[in-house]
Every structure is written in structure tokens, then in C-alpha cells.
Amino acid sequence: MLLLQQIANGLMLGSVYVTVAVAFTLTISILNFLNFTIPTLFMLAGMVGWSLAFWGLPFGISGPLPWPLALAGGVVVAIVASLIVERFTFRYLKTRYGDSTEHAIPLVSSLGFLLILENLVRIEHGSDAQRFPGPSADLTLSLAGIHLRVPQVVSLAVVVLLVLGLVWMMKSSRIGRMLRAIAENPDAAGILGIETRRVVPVVFMLTGMLCGLAGALFAVNYGEVSPQMGEDIGSKAIAGMVVGGLGSLWGAVAGGVIIGLIEMMTIHWAGADTVQATVWGALLITLLIRPQGLFGHHAIGKGKL
Amino acid sequence: MSEAWLETEALDVTYGRTHAVRGVSLTVGEGEIVAVLGANGAGKTSLLRALQGAVKPSGGTIRFMGRDLTNAGSAERVRSGMMLVPEGRQIFVSMTVHENLLMGGHLRRDQSAVEKDIKAVYERFPNLAERRDMKATVLSGGEQQMLAVGRALIGRPKLMMLDEPSLGLSPLFVEKLFSLIQELNGEGLSILLVEQNTHMALEIASRAYVLELGRVTLQGAAADLAADAALAEAYLGAEPA
Numbered sequence: 001m002l003l004l005q006q007i008a009n010g011l012m013l014g015s016v017y018v019t020v021a022v023a024f025t026l027t028i029s030i031l032n033f034l035n036f037t038i039p040t041l042f043m044l045a046g047m048v049g050w051s052l053a054f055w056g057l058p059f060g061i062s063g064p065l066p067w068p069l070a071l072a073g074g075v076v077v078a079i080v081a082s083l084i085v086e087r088f089t090f091r092y093l094k095t096r097y098g099d100s101t102e103h104a105i106p107l108v109s110s111l112g113f114l115l116i117l118e119n120l121v122r123i124e125h126g127s128d129a130q131r132f133p134g135p136s137a138d139l140t141l142s143l144a145g146i147h148l149r150v151p152q153v154v155s156l157a158v159v160v161l162l163v164l165g166l167v168w169m170m171k172s173s174r175i176g177r178m179l180r181a182i183a184e185n186p187d188a189a190g191i192l193g194i195e196t197r198r199v200v201p202v203v204f205m206l207t208g209m210l211c212g213l214a215g216a217l218f219a220v221n222y223g224e225v226s227p228q229m230g231e232d233i234g235s236k237a238i239a240g241m242v243v244g245g246l247g248s249l250w251g252a253v254a255g256g257v258i259i260g261l262i263e264m265m266t267i268h269w270a271g272a273d274t275v276q277a278t279v280w281g282a283l284l285i286t287l288l289i290r291p292q293g294l295f296g297h298h299a300i301g302k303g304k305l
Numbered sequence: 306m307s308e309a310w311l312e313t314e315a316l317d318v319t320y321g322r323t324h325a326v327r328g329v330s331l332t333v334g335e336g337e338i339v340a341v342l343g344a345n346g347a348g349k350t351s352l353l354r355a356l357q358g359a360v361k362p363s364g365g366t367i368r369f370m371g372r373d374l375t376n377a378g379s380a381e382r383v384r385s386g387m388m389l390v391p392e393g394r395q396i397f398v399s400m401t402v403h404e405n406l407l408m409g410g411h412l413r414r415d416q417s418a419v420e421k422d423i424k425a426v427y428e429r430f431p432n433l434a435e436r437r438d439m440k441a442t443v444l445s446g447g448e449q450q451m452l453a454v455g456r457a458l459i460g461r462p463k464l465m466m467l468d469e470p471s472l473g474l475s476p477l478f479v480e481k482l483f484s485l486i487q488e489l490n491g492e493g494l495s496i497l498l499v500e501q502n503t504h505m506a507l508e509i510a511s512r513a514y515v516l517e518l519g520r521v522t523l524q525g526a527a528a529d530l531a532a533d534a535a536l537a538e539a540y541l542g543a544e545p546a
Binding site for chain 2: 174177178180181183184185187188189190191192193194195
């Protein structure tokens with residue numbers, strides 16, 4: 001019974017990884033860009049949400065906000081931050097310095113944004129973890145002896161809907177086809193009148209939204225936020241993405257869940273200290289046996305959605 | 306000559322220090338087939354890239370249907386009726402045949418009319434209809450060219466610009482392609498045809514321009530150019546005229 005409980009917990013944790021892994025996958029497969037600001041956007045939503053719930057709007061405009069409103073504010077800030085990152089890493093530097101160092105420029109500058117944003121939050125709020133005043137932990141559902149906290153169940157449902165919506169969008173909508181066209185052949189997309197610079201912000205908006213929601217869900221479910229909360233999630237999400245297969249949305253989903261389960265199983269059988277070893281061990285084994293990941297098509301290089 | 310739809314004046318394209326297109330002035334009239342000929346590196350593809358909006362001209366103007374499109378983005382050009390069928394087809398191989406066709410009409414809001422146009426393309430190219438839900442990779446080179454033309458047609462162009470459409474096709478398919486171009490032209494589409502296959506291009510074109518090192522060195526009626534000794538020497542060289 002305890003094991004089943006841990007599996008349930010693993011799924012919940014995995015759903016946070018899934019959301020972040022899907023965000024990584026989108027930018028990698030469409031823009032061929034490993035966006036290092038993703039963990040920061042995740043953190044930003046959580047920390048801004050906490051700040052709004054604890055202090056209220058800045059400059060004394062309002063007192064503490066109710067937590068759902070505060071988290072919504074956090075998500076909005078994550079989206080705006082993501083668009084700012086697009087403006088100053090991807091668009092500005094890429095158009096200014098051209099294509100010879102195409103991949104390095106956004107990569108390195110997004111790493112810069114990670115450090116800047118993380119430290120800004122640290123200056124403002126200090127580096128201590130803060131308790132997030134979310135919904136009561138007493139709200140539980142009991143199902144065949146497993147206790148599920150209601151917020152967890154809701155989060156899982158949100159993630160499932162989010163991923164299904166995203167998959168539908170990429171497959172069947174006009175904007176999804178445009179994104180796939182840019183992913184495959186930006187020149188041909190341009191010939192048909194798709195202007196990359198107008199479509200790229202959509203990717204960053206989605207990234208901000210996914211990371212923001214993941215950060216909000218994390219704050220609600222684990223009741224704690226800190227300026228470092230993105231680091232661990234970011235690396236686990238990357239691990240999940242690689243295990244699942246680079247460039248595949250379903251791969252990111254499967255990988256995120258697998259990493260969440262591995263983490264919980266490790267805690268169950270071996271204790272929390274061994275988590276890093278099993279997670280990265282799983283990644284290594286995947287790379288050795290099946291370098292393209294579970295659902296990936298290519299071992300290395302630009303993925304396709 | 307009928308009224309000019311496309312008109313470039315003293316068009317210049319430079320990449321860094323390379324001056325790819327120098328002062329090219331050309332026109333394509335309503336219902337015309339105009340050929341642009343020239344050797345590799347003569348600036349033909351650069352000219353098309355400038356017309357399509359992928360590169361900004363460093364000088365000169367581009368007008369289409371009376372509008373100045375010199376600094377317009379590619380979306381605006383497609384909307385106003387200019388469509389390029391690029392060299393090497395450039396279809397989306399990760400998409401189905403049907404999705405490729407949909408991409409041609411992605412700027413259009415009239416979805417039911419797009420579906421109708423796609424149906425018309427399927428009637429024109431039954432091979433594509435049979436493979437509509439297959440990935441475009443399964444198509445042969447000729448079928449891919451048909452798909453590229455079909456995709457462009459879904460954009461409802463007034464002027465279709467074709468960049469080396471015969472490249473890599475079997476002689477049989479080249480024949481088919483050129484009669485297709487004539488057929489489309491007969492339906493009212495103006496054509497700007499960039500070709501290395503000088504003979505066939507001059508056969509279907511009404512007028513032609515010859516580019517050399519980015520400049521127009523010869524222009525005139527296609528029939529006159531076909532008879533021109535200088536052109537024959539320069540471009541028709543090895544083949545009998």
C-alpha cells in the first residue's frame with residue numbers, strides 16, 4: 001500500500017517535470033534552442049506568486065492577495081519574462097550577429113538571463129525557502145487506501161489537459177502547422193509568407209505559460225518556494241526529456257513521468273540521498289542503450305514534432 | 306505588351322561584398338510567361354529571393370499590381386499575389402501531402418474556399434490525391450514538384466515564380482511540367498520562370514531576360530532570343546539550337 005502511495009506521489013511529481021520537459025521540447029524542436037531560462041521562469045512564477053500572496057502588489061498598492069490570484073500573477077510574470085528573453089536573446093542577438101554562431105548566442109545569453117533573474121529574486125527576497133500559503137493540506141481523497149491530496153489531483157488533471165491541448169494544437173491547428181513548418185524548414189516557411197520573427201514569440205509565450213503553470217502547481221503541492229527551486233526541476237526535466245526522446249512531445253511526457261517515478265521509488269527503497277544517482281543513472285543507461293530515447297527519432301540534432 | 310503586373314527598377318542585391326544583382330529592371334505583364342536565363346551564379350536565385358522578400362534589396366524598387374513592395378515582408382507579398390516555387394521544391398517532408406497543401410493557404414481566412422482549391426489541386430494531380438494522408442517523403446521527385454506547384458496554387462497567386470523547376474526531373478516529367486506551366490498560364494496566371502533549360506524555357510515564354518554577373522545583358526522576345534547567335538553561343542553552346 002505504501003508502494004502504491006509512492007507511485008501516486010511519483011506521478012504527481014512527474015507531472016511537474018512533464019510540464020517543464022514539454023517546455024524544453026518545444027523550444028528545442030521548433031527553434032533548435034536549449035532555453036536555459038526555463039528553470040528560472042518556473043522559479044519566477046513560484047516566487048512572484050509567494051511574494052504577491054505574502055506581501056501583496058509592490059509599492060503598497062495592495063495588501064496580500066488570495067493565493068489563486070497571486071499564482072495567476074506569477075504565471076503572467078513568467079510569460080512576460082519569457083517574451084522579454086525572446087526579445088533580447090533570441091531576436092536581438094540573432095539578427096545582430098547573424099547565423100554563424102546561431103546556436104551558441106541564444107544558448108549563452110539565455111544562461112545569462114537565468115543568472116540575472118535568479119539573483120534579482122535573491123536580492124529582493126533573500127535565498128531562504130518560503131512557505132507558500134496554499135490550500136489546506138487536509139483536503140484529501142481516499143481511494144482504495146491511497147491518500148491523494150485534492151490539489152495534487154487537480155494539478156495532474158491540469159497537466160494532462162495542458163499536454164493534450166498542446167499536442168492537438170501542434171497537430172491540427174493553423175499555428176501548430178506554422179510552428180512545424182518553421183521547425184522543419186524556415187526558408188520554405190518564409191516563402192509561404194510565414195514570418196519567423198512573428199511566430200517565434202508564440203513559442204516563448206507557450207514556454208512562459210508552461211513553466212509558470214508548473215511553478216504554480218509546484219508551489220501549491222509542495223507548499224514551499226525558493227529562488228533555487230528551478231535548478232533541480234530544470235535538470236530533472238532535461239533528464240526526462242532525453243530519456244523520453246529529444247523533440248517528441250509524448251517523449252517529454254513519458255520521460256517526465258518516468259523520472260518522477262524513479263525519484264519516488266528511490267526514496268521509497270533507498271532514501272532521498274540516492275535520488276541523483278538513480279535519476280542520472282537512468283539517463284546514462286538510456287543514452288547507452290537507446291540514444292534517441294523512448295520516442296525520439298534522432299539520436300542527436302534537431303528534433304521534429 | 307500588356308500592362309505590367311510585376312515591375313522591378315534598378316534592383317540591387319548585395320551580400321556583404323558580393324554584388325549578386327546589379328540594376329536589374331524587368332517587367333512581367335498580365336498573363337505573360339517571362340523567362341530569366343543565365344548561368345550558375347548569374348544572380349537568378351538572388352533576384353528571386355529579393356522578389357520573394359527573403360533578402361532586402363540594397364537598391365531599386367519592386368512594384369506589384371501598382372503597389373510598392375520593396376520593403377514589404379514575405380507575408381505581404383504572398384497576400385498581394387506573388388508566390389515562389391523554390392528551387393529544390395522545399396516541401397515539408399515531415400508533413401502529409403494534405404498538410405503541405407494547407408500550408409500554401411495558411412494566410413487565407415476563407416477555409417471553405419481553401420478546401421475547394423485543394424480539391425481542385427487533387428483533381429489536377431490525382432497522384433497527390435491518392436497519397437493525401439501520407440508523409441510527403443513518399444513522393445517521387447516529379448510528384449514533389451507537383452506538390453510544390455499545388456501548394457503555391459493554394460495561395461491563389463496572380464504571379465507564380467518558379468526557380469529551376471525542371472532540375473532533377475526526368476525528361477518525361479520536364480515535358481509534363483512545362484505543359485503544366487502553359488496550362489496554368491492559360492488559366493490567367495502570370496509566370497516568371499527561372500531556368501537553366503534554356504531551350505524549353507524560350508519555347509513557352511513570350512519574353513526573356515538573360516542575366517550575366519547580376520546584370521541584364523540581353524532581353525527581348527523569346528523567339529528572337531532563341532534565334533540570337535550570341536545567346537546560342539553563351540548558353541545553348543553544347544546543345545544544338
